Amino acid sequence: MVSTVYAITLVVMALIAAVFCFVLVNSKKVETDYSTVTKKWYGIRGKWFFFLLTLGVIITYLSLSPFPIPDQKKGYQENEYQVVKVDSYQWYWTMTPNTVEAGKPVTFLVTSGDVNHGFGIYDENLELLGQTQAMPGYTNKLIHTFDKPGKYKILCLEYCGVAHHAMITELTVK
Known part of the structure; x- marks a missing residue:
């Protein structure tokens, strides 16, 4: 049983490797000018980062503030x-x-x-x-x-x- 599973695994891995090799050999390098897109997104990248950071902080606060953890001090002496x-x-x-x-x-x-x-x-x-x-x-x-x-x-x-x-x-x- 183990040897059968091992053989099937090797065959499937070989097929996957063959597909990767086929795609690699048959793919062509495409020459495309990305300079306009790159320039535009470099300007937006900083704003996008701070927007996502702010959104993450707000979501974290809203989701954890009602979290049912009792106050561990409660004013006790x-x-x-x-x-x-x-x-x-x-x-x-x-x-x-x-x-x-x-x-x-x-x-x-x-x-x-x-x-x-x-x-x-x-x-x-x-x-x-x-x-x-x-x-x-x-x-x-x-x-x-x-x-x-x-x-x-x-x-x-x-x-x-x-x-x-x-x-x-x-x-x-x-």
């Missing part, structure tokens, strides 16, 4: 935060502490000891409340305020190996 250190490994989480208070902002400091993981916080209805990446050698910060007490699930959102589906832990909010 540093001592108002509860800090949870989260380390991820194949295929488990360690959180210190694993209990927080409702109504107070929680700063999750998320990192990984091996491969990339996706850190997702889910409520009891399995609705995603917040997420960030867990990356080796880098600590991401996620700030979230839990409105009500309960058990919240932490799931991995990025495939990290054979036991990825079992990479679940719980956070208790009192």
Whole structure:
């Protein structure tokens, strides 16, 4: 089977190469005077560049301004935060502490000891409340305020190996 696929691939590649060679050999150099077009477009080129740059900035602003990223400071004082250190490994989480208070902002400091993981916080209805990446050698910060007490699930959102589906832990909010 592999040798058949290999042979078909070689034949198709040879045909494509033959078409390119045929076009190259049979093409003729056309003498055309482009000086009038060149002169005109050199004058327009600078204006066109600034028009496209301005358009790009406007489109970027309009598309990213309503982006649903919560403000990561929100006027909280540093001592108002509860800090949870989260380390991820194949295929488990360690959180210190694993209990927080409702109504107070929680700063999750998320990192990984091996491969990339996706850190997702889910409520009891399995609705995603917040997420960030867990990356080796880098600590991401996620700030979230839990409105009500309960058990919240932490799931991995990025495939990290054979036991990825079992990479679940719980956070208790009192």
